[in-house]
Amino acid sequence: MIGRIKIWHLILFIFVLLLAFRFMLILNSYILLGIYVGLLFKNYSEAISQLSFSLVDIVSSAFLVVLIPAWIIIFHARLKFLNQHVTFTKLVIIILIVFFLYAPIITNANPGFQQNISETRLLPPLSSIEVIHLRNQKAKEQNIFIRFINKKDEVVKNTFDESIVFADSIRLGSEAVIYQNGEQKIFPMDTILFSIGKPVITKKIFLFGTDEYGRDIFSRLVYGARISLFVGLGSVLVSLLLGLSLGFLAAYPGGLIDTCISRITDMFLSFPAIFFVILILALFGNSLFTVIIVLGFSGWMSLFKIVRSEVISLKNKDYFFSAKMAGLSGYKILTKEVLPLILAPVIVNLVFQYGSVILAEAALSYLGLGTGSFYPSWGAMIESGQNYLTQAWWMIIPPGLCLFFTLYAANSLGKEINLFFNPRLKND
């Protein structure tokens, strides 16, 4: 049955789900954008100082929620890849890309959100907890800046929220009595938010449970996909640049340069890359960008070998010789004569490289040397879950499965691309 569905059906289905569950959020982010544009005209410097990554993130996600379905509906007949049938690999890749682009819209909590830790820590999947909303002391002034701040608090998720309290049970009388882990807290009625004459009490459901700090595991998974994909793409790009340029540089002139670069490559291959990565990160400090660059530096060797051997075999071909005699520069020869020929093996190599980089990033996070605690990462989630192994299996299984599916998808995607470029392999 799953084979009948085409990719564009799947993507549209995901967008319908997003729109159905997060309609208010998307609407609010458009309103926020409108207010922000107004603020830009009124008070330019304040508007600029309020600009932050999370603001840009959610507004652009809200825009893409409309733009991409429109693009798909218009062009689905013309674009070939949208009409392929859905396989497991493609399903995983699409879900990862959706996570990457729409993380702030999919999740309803900041990945670092902590509140009433004693109440929310280590909750099992699908557990719910009562939330009582307090009246917030927001100014009612109709200044555009205040309106912007209020709207922003509504849309952009913070790591804290003073207007809600989690509780085991709530009893309402002349004042609200809240029980938290056997402890009793009393809130006077005038601090509690009322709507239509009743205090606002909702239930918050944690889809995949919470971790030891009471953070929502589902939103951490979604944001973890972001980091994983970002690190993977960045370091594959670094590897591509290094491998391609060094391979060409070694093979094109040949001689002493070739020997030197080949020896250096051998040097990098003679011990596991993870030690090199750990060494650099430990000596020079770890941040998101150092991790990307170092992982890129640790993976260029296989690409270098492919490019070098291809260019060496090309050098004896007549058309290569004639291109050189015609006076083409080295750069032109690389882009016009060499690149189209080695594109297939390079792309296949890059896809496999991508899988191994994601694995390496997760392993680094597992060892505590990853992108830092600021960004949630699957490897770091498994590492912290290891300490609560007997109490909270949900801290390990979801991130582990995410990582597993991503790697599986990357490997089988590499295989499929390989088959696409070498159709002869299929006949065997």
Added chain:
Amino acid sequence: MLFKRVISSVVVLFLLISFLFFLLRLSPGDPSLKFISPELSPQLAAKVRESFNLNSPLLNQYKTFLINLMSGDFGISYTYRIPVFSVIMDFLPFTLIFSTLSFIIQITAGFFLSLISVKKIGGKLDKSFSRLSLIAYALPSFFLGVILILIFSSLLNIFPSSGISSFDTDSYNFLQRLADYSTHLVLPLITLSLSGIAVYYKYLRENLEDVYNKPFVLNLRANGCTEKEITRRHVIPNAINPLISVAGVELGLLFSGALITEVIFGLPGMGRLTVNAILTRDYPLVVGCTFISGALVIITNLIADVIKVKLDKRLLKGMLN
């Protein structure tokens, strides 16, 4: 041929440790600061700093390092306060045994599984093995290890979850001690070997299938050779050759330590030693560990080449050119 290979390997090894030497010395931070408490008098502090020999010019340090290296002396480990070589000797035997065991498991399991699945290409067993190998290859080792601990240690309580031996082994005789060690090694071996089995299975299955489809197998069948004889005497020797160089590299990398597995199960191996040395800025130990693992990689590669040439004399010609 061999001589030339050895020379270029030695050059690579020399490059590696020189690169490391300069990288460590040029990086920010001072390892001697850890050993100087603020209450120490300035003269004593200067003396401690002097003993690390990090004050002298870089090239002088490099010269002393090279001279010491010629006599097999890597210096004294900053944290352990004993010669680097004896520190490594405490950790290397475990890693050698552990990696060799894992390597044997990987090779034999991959070999027999691929033989079984190639018997009926496209059959049920073949398909399920191929799918399983993809799954095993994509399973991150730390996730697998944690899951194994969860199932076998904490739920079923069959195997211990960490360490290499139990606490009260003094009264044990040799056999009991061996049994103790082996129960401790079961989960780490599974964790380390599973992805390797998948790799060898994939390689060997492809090679075996290729060889089975070659015309000479058809000819042998027509001549009345039994299937068993064809497989044993003609197909396997032809299929196994490309695997040997892969196996050589893999074994060498295994010898430098299975870092993740060691961290999960708390094993005293080279991987953890190296990483701890890096994290504590124990410069001589880092260089020593890298030298040993690099040397092992190069030696295993050389052995793989020699075996390859032994199996197929024609390869020697290609290597000579």
